[in-house]
Amino acid sequence: MxxxxxxxxxxxxxxxxxxxxxxxxxxxxxxxxxxxxxxxxxxxxxxxxxxxxxxxxxxxxxxxxxxxxxxxxxxxxxxxxxxxxxxxxxxxxxxxxxxxxxxxxxxxxxxxxxxxxxxxxxxxxxxxxxxxxxxxxxxxxxxxxxxxxxxxxxxxxxxxxxxxxxxxxxxxxxxLPPMPPAHATRARDLLKPLTTPRARAALLTTLFLIAGHFAAYTYLTPLLQQRYGLSPVVVTTLLLVYGAAGFLGTFVGGRLASRNVLAVALLAALLVAGVLLFAATVGGGVVAGALVALVWGSAFGLIPVAMTTWMQTSLPRDADAGQAVLVTGFQVAIASGAFLGGVVVDHLGIPSAMGLAGALALVAAAVVGLAFRLR
Incomplete structure (x- = not known):
């Protein structure tokens, strides 16, 4: 409870x-x-x-x-x-x-x-x-x-x-019971996520993956309306599908992350990259739009629990410091991704924004791949 x-x-x-x-x-x-x-x-x-x-x-x-x-x-x-x-x-x-x-x-x-x-x-x-x-x-x-x-x-x-x-x-x-911390977090402890290789990889993955996600997610509704030609009613339904898929993805991610958190992070990055590149190159029809919403929502549901678990297991003695820096990384990535997506949409259009977002997710997947060597 x-x-x-x-x-x-x-x-x-x-x-x-x-x-x-x-x-x-x-x-x-x-x-x-x-x-x-x-x-x-x-x-x-x-x-x-x-x-x-x-x-x-x-x-x-x-x-x-x-x-x-x-x-x-x-x-x-x-x-x-x-x-x-x-x-x-x-x-x-x-x-x-x-x-x-x-x-x-x-x-x-x-x-x-x-x-x-x-x-x-x-x-x-x-x-x-x-x-x-x-x-x-x-x-x-x-x-x-x-x-x-x-x-x-x-x-x-x-x-x-x-x-x-x-x-x-x-x-x-x-x-909530009393929850005293094991030790106080000092300002210099905030540098440990940047100097510990495994934690640094988690932070880099977060920056690229979340920036890519929000460069595209900010324009999900216009994507479904303009590129897939869907009515407002269908778009609303698919947004609910996206949210429901994310809800289920969160629970699946929680079960899998305890076994192999890097594999979950890699799966999430590859799924996000794949669905965004698909959205950049394939358009038209409710089936394609539904596929994008379902896969994208499921993949994003994996991300928060995977990144949080990855950071905490990388810094077991400084988990609070790691989480604080991770929160900052999330917020910076959200803002920069949304801004970058807006610039691309204004100058090159929605498909180009999806392609850029997919490329950022691929970079995140590459970082996760390299992180397997740090285990």
Whole structure:
């Protein structure tokens, strides 16, 4: 049940992080700003999260990880409440900056917390349960928030998110045991993922694979509509297929990662590269579109649990430092991948963006292949 409370935390955090995507026009109109300016609600938390992970792991010292997670959960409640009553954009951005601390902190501390809750050999499976909250948020949380916003207003969506976050806080307060760290993480410990060959390979794989994924994923809907000629109803269905496949992929990855994490990472990179290169060269029809959504979703579901397990097993004595740097790597790769994909789409079109993304995933697969020599 303690692991389940972390999974609910992942669901609440990711739902809050991406909720503006579904309510952006409504918020922009209500606060009297352009949609481009309102997009800062999505950009700013990612920037803060990239910095927050390493900063919080050092600042927390030997504080009990239970207490740290509870503070982060309380901050998530406050962020959603402030967003729900925000009278202007500045107040909204303050709320979203608070969220950035929650995102960076949660994904830094939650993986290490599972080590206190389950035996070492069950940790990858426990992480798959926590990461399943991400898929559920993508499939259900964000669309539900958008639907509620269209029915009764965007402030209600943030209000409900605040309520969900409060329930998560109560559950964690009741279920999480004391989780003292083995030692405090010092600033110089953050260099160990960069100087340890196996951990460095995990970080490089993450940068190339996540950048490639988001260079393409940002334009998944236009890909299905324009290249495959699918109606909005069919596209919505395939997006649900993508999310459901990712949900199942997360559990499969959790089971396999405990046996051979490098093989899981290699499989994920090759599947992402293959499906993106397929999307770059083959177009037209619902069958091809469904194949892309199914394979891509399944492959991406493998990635977070594989990369987290890879980093933690590479730095067993400094897992918190490794996870903090990995969180930063994820955030940097997401931002750079989305930006790079946008530039390519604007100048060369969606197929070229898919091809570039596939090439980045192939580089990631090559890094994993080289990492087998480091075992």
């Amino acid at each position: 303690a692991v389940l409370s972390l999974a609910v935390g992942a669901f609440a955090t990711v739902t809050t992080e991406f909720l503006p995507i579904g309510v952006l026009p409504l918020v922009a109109a209500s606060l009297g700003v352009t949609e481009g300016t309102a997009g800062l609600m999505v950009t700013m938390p990612g920037i803060v999260a990239a910095i927050a992970g390493p900063a919080l792991i050092v600042a927390s010292g030997r504080l009990d990880r239970r207490a740290v997670l509870l503070v982060l959960s309380a901050l998530l409640v406050a962020s959603n409440l402030l967003a729900a009553i925000a009278p202007d954009l500045m107040t909204m951005l303050v709320a979203r900056l608070m969220l950035g601390l929650c995102v960076g902190g949660f994904w830094t501390f939650a993986p290490g917390a599972t080590a206190h809750l389950v035996p070492a050999d069950a940790q990858p499976r426990a992480m798959s349960y926590v990461l399943a909250g991400v898929s559920v948020a993508t499939v259900a949380g964000v669309p539900a928030g958008a639907l509620l916003a269209n029915l009764v207003g965007w402030r209600a969506s943030f209000g409900v998110a605040a309520g969900l976050s409060a329930l998560m806080f109560i559950a964690q307060m009741r279920l």
